[in-house]
Amino acid sequence: MELFVFVCATVMIIVGALGVVLRKHPVHAALSLVLTLFGIAVMFVAQHAEFLAAVQVIVYAGAIVVLFLFVIMLLGVDQVENLKTEPLAGQRWVAGVVGVCLLGLLGAAIYTGADSVIARGEGIASNVAGDNPDANIQQLASSIFSDYVMAFEVTSILLVVAVVGTVLLARRRTAGKQQTAGAAK
Amino acid sequence: MSNMFAIDPLLNGELLWTPLVIVILKVLAVFVTGLVATMLMVWFERKVISGMQNRIGPNKAGPFGLLQTLADGIKLFFKEDLIPDRSDRFVFKLAPFLSFVPAFLSFAIIPLGGDFRNGNNGMVTWFGHATRVQLADPPVGVLFALAISAIAVYGIMLAGWSSGSKYPLLGSVRASAQMVSYEAALGLSLGTVFLVTGTLSTSGIVAAQNSLGNWNVIATGVVPFVIFLIAATAELNRPPFDLVEAEQELVGGFNTEYSSIRFALFYLAEFMNTVTMSALIVTLFFGGPQPISFRGTVLDIPFVPNGIEGTIWLFLKVLVFLYIYVWLRATLPRFRYDQLMDLGWKVLIPASLGWFMLIAAQRLGRDQGWNTLIVTTVSVAILGASYALLQAAFKVSAKQRETEGSMF
Numbered sequence: 001m002e003l004f005v006f007v008c009a010t011v012m013i014i015v016g017a018l019g020v021v022l023r024k025h026p027v028h029a030a031l032s033l034v035l036t037l038f039g040i041a042v043m044f045v046a047q048h049a050e051f052l053a054a055v056q057v058i059v060y061a062g063a064i065v066v067l068f069l070f071v072i073m074l075l076g077v078d079q080v081e082n083l084k085t086e087p088l089a090g091q092r093w094v095a096g097v098v099g100v101c102l103l104g105l106l107g108a109a110i111y112t113g114a115d116s117v118i119a120r121g122e123g124i125a126s127n128v129a130g131d132n133p134d135a136n137i138q139q140l141a142s143s144i145f146s147d148y149v150m151a152f153e154v155t156s157i158l159l160v161v162a163v164v165g166t167v168l169l170a171r172r173r174t175a176g177k178q179q180t181a182g183a184a185k
Numbered sequence: 186m187s188n189m190f191a192i193d194p195l196l197n198g199e200l201l202w203t204p205l206v207i208v209i210l211k212v213l214a215v216f217v218t219g220l221v222a223t224m225l226m227v228w229f230e231r232k233v234i235s236g237m238q239n240r241i242g243p244n245k246a247g248p249f250g251l252l253q254t255l256a257d258g259i260k261l262f263f264k265e266d267l268i269p270d271r272s273d274r275f276v277f278k279l280a281p282f283l284s285f286v287p288a289f290l291s292f293a294i295i296p297l298g299g300d301f302r303n304g305n306n307g308m309v310t311w312f313g314h315a316t317r318v319q320l321a322d323p324p325v326g327v328l329f330a331l332a333i334s335a336i337a338v339y340g341i342m343l344a345g346w347s348s349g350s351k352y353p354l355l356g357s358v359r360a361s362a363q364m365v366s367y368e369a370a371l372g373l374s375l376g377t378v379f380l381v382t383g384t385l386s387t388s389g390i391v392a393a394q395n396s397l398g399n400w401n402v403i404a405t406g407v408v409p410f411v412i413f414l415i416a417a418t419a420e421l422n423r424p425p426f427d428l429v430e431a432e433q434e435l436v437g438g439f440n441t442e443y444s445s446i447r448f449a450l451f452y453l454a455e456f457m458n459t460v461t462m463s464a465l466i467v468t469l470f471f472g473g474p475q476p477i478s479f480r481g482t483v484l485d486i487p488f489v490p491n492g493i494e495g496t497i498w499l500f501l502k503v504l505v506f507l508y509i510y511v512w513l514r515a516t517l518p519r520f521r522y523d524q525l526m527d528l529g530w531k532v533l534i535p536a537s538l539g540w541f542m543l544i545a546a547q548r549l550g551r552d553q554g555w556n557t558l559i560v561t562t563v564s565v566a567i568l569g570a571s572y573a574l575l576q577a578a579f580k581v582s583a584k585q586r587e588t589e590g591s592m593f
Contacts, residue, residue: 027276027346034339054328058372062335066342066365073346073358136324137385 005046012039026072030065037061051136207316215320219292223457227254230456230511237515261449269442271349280347281443281450284340288457291333293320295464296391298474298496302483309492317388318474318495326386327379330465331372334420338364340454341422341429345439356438360422360429363525367419367426370533374412376541377405378469380548391473396480402470408540410470412533414509417462419529422455423510425517428525463506467499474499535575539568 012035019032037060044053144152228243228251235242243250268277298318300309308315323329338361345357379385381404382393394400402410419426430438440451467473474495477484486494520528543564550560 025273027273027343031276031343050323050325051328054325054332057332058328058335062332062338062368063365066335066338066361069342069346070358070361070365073342073354 002046005042009039009042009046012036012042027069030068030072033068034061034065037065049136051140208320211320215292215297216289218297219289219457219460220453222460223453224254224258225251226456226460226507227257227452229507230514233508233511234515237512258449261452262446264445266445266447267442269349272442273347273349276343276347277442278447280340280344281447281454282340283343284337284454285450285457287333287337287340288454288461291330291461291465292457294323294326294329294387295319295461295468296388296473296495296499298493298499300492301395301475301495302491319388322386322388324386326384326388326390327375327465327469328385330461331368331375334364334371334458335368337454337458340451341439344443344451348439348442350442352436353439353441356429356431356435356441359435359522360439363422363426363428363529364420366526366529367416367533370412370416370529370537371420373534373537373541374409374416375469376537377409377544380541380544381405387468387473391468391475394472394475396478398479400470400472405470405544406540409537410466412537412540413469414466415528416533417466418510418513419525421458421462421510423459424514425520426525427519428522431519459510460503460507463503463510464499466506467502471502473502531575531579535571539571543568 016032016034016036016039019035020029023029023032037056041053041056041061044050044056231253232242232250243253246252246256268274296317296319298309309318310316341364342357342361345353345355345360348354378390378401381401382390384390384393390401394404397403422429430440432438435441440448443451476486476494476498486497489497546560546564547557549555550557
């Protein structure tokens with residue numbers, strides 16, 4: 001059963017990821033991304049991380065990709081891209097090198113980490129027994145808000161800075177536009 | 186896995202056929218209940234609205250026009266299925282299902298009944314097995330419903346885009362902006378419910394509301410319920426938030442290019458979502474299938490076994506909310522788009538966050554043994570200061586808009 005779920009989810013993830021790269025239409029690529037995110041959510045459920053699975057779907061599939069689609073539709077970039085042109089010279093070469101490096105890094109991480117893989121039922125106590133369905137969320141909350149509260153707060157500051165920056169950039173550009181519009185009048 | 190499907194101790198050992206039969210029966214029951222409830226909801230809405238507008242409403246097909254929806258459904262099935270030339274064919278065909286399937290999925294986590302007497306806590310015995318009257322009871326419970334409603338955005342958005350036509354696109358862009366904005370308010374108002382009940386699972390939330398004073402609508406203070414009701418109405422794209430299909434501006438909204446069975450699926454999903462959302466409100470705030478009980482005295486429905494009583498209570502409570510939705514539709518005019526966004530971002534989200542902080546402070550104070558009066562005073566003062574800051578920010582932005590001109 002576990003193997004079956006794993007194979008299905010893997011196929012979903014890989015097909016979705018290939019779709020993101022290979023589909024020429026931006027909307028289709030975004031939809032493939034949703035497929036990948038769903039596959040990852042299935043993986044989380046199979047690992048008894050139900051909360052992460054739910055958040056994965058709510059935040060990534062439900063909000064972020066919707067915003068991607070929103071931008072694609074609103075800005076009308078939903079035409080087929082011309083893949084022949086290279087906006088930055090030598091971009092493909094660099095991308096290839098970086099990709100190979102990333103693959104090597106991942107392989108190295110898996111190779112060195114192979115010894116420390118924990119067996120089933122060890123590590124974080126799972127709620128397989130079903131006596132406390134909220135164990136998952138309680139564990140997550142207690143580690144976020146006690147052990148890693150510093151990292152959590154720093155991340156939230158980062159997000160606030162990003163939001164403020166976005167608003168600032170958006171306003172500045174329209175202010176410039178307003179001036180030119182006023183000059184034209 | 187056994188916990189997930191609400192058949193508690195059974196799937197741990199060998200796989201017996203009875204749990205399997207129970208699960209299959211539950212799936213069938215939920216599917217059929219969903220479809221029949223949707224059919225009756227369409228009839229109910231038309232009949233009540235016609236009553237409110239001094240009309241007769243559907244009265245030809247079947248007794249009281251009950252079969253009108255069935256007749257309409259059959260008609261839609263046999264209509265010609267058109268696919269516009271400029272449409273994206275695959276996405277165009279996919280979109281109705283993306284809208285229809287989530288509508289059914291979220292029905293799966295709602296407790297549809299059960300025996301709440303004598304400490305049974307919602308368990309009933311079928312074929313000698315203790316089980317809940319609920320298809321699935323995942324540990325993340327209500328978050329599942331939120332995730333599903335997040336998926337439902339895709340159906341509407343892709344339908345509008347793939348039609349290859351201007352008005353459906355505008356409708357779907359509006360719809361997705363509206364649904365994404367109000368989803369935040371929806372989730373934040375749920376936070377208070379989780380805080381009070383201490384669990385995410387729907388069966389746990391129902392079990393915690395075992396008397397009238399413990400119903401979450403009272404236990405959380407009425408504010409989260411009001412926010413949830415408003416945000417849910419917006420999430421459902423029902424009037425007064427039906428900008429998605431504002432006929433006067435958008436021809437027909439995101440589903441303009443759809444016909445035949447594909448249109449029927451959108452229609453079905455819309456009403457199915459209304460039923461599910463009402464059931465979810467009842468589950469979260471009004472005790473779900475729990476009978477009305479006050480200080481130990483339980484209101485009993487005579488001649489009905491306890492196991493069935495839960496379903497009757499749920500039905501009655503859901504009916505109240507369905508009526509409210511129809512009533513809203515008959516009464517309120519549609520929002521303007523900027524009013525809609527203002528309500529969502531400037532009122533509902535800050536209000537739900539503020540209320541969440543207030544309840545959290547109260548509970549923390551109780552756990553630590555602090556003086557309740559001081560905790561309340563301090564938190565109200567902080568909320569007041571935050572409100573003043575927010576108003577000041579709005580004032581500044583309004584002034585800037587005057588000097589610089591609006592952004593769009």
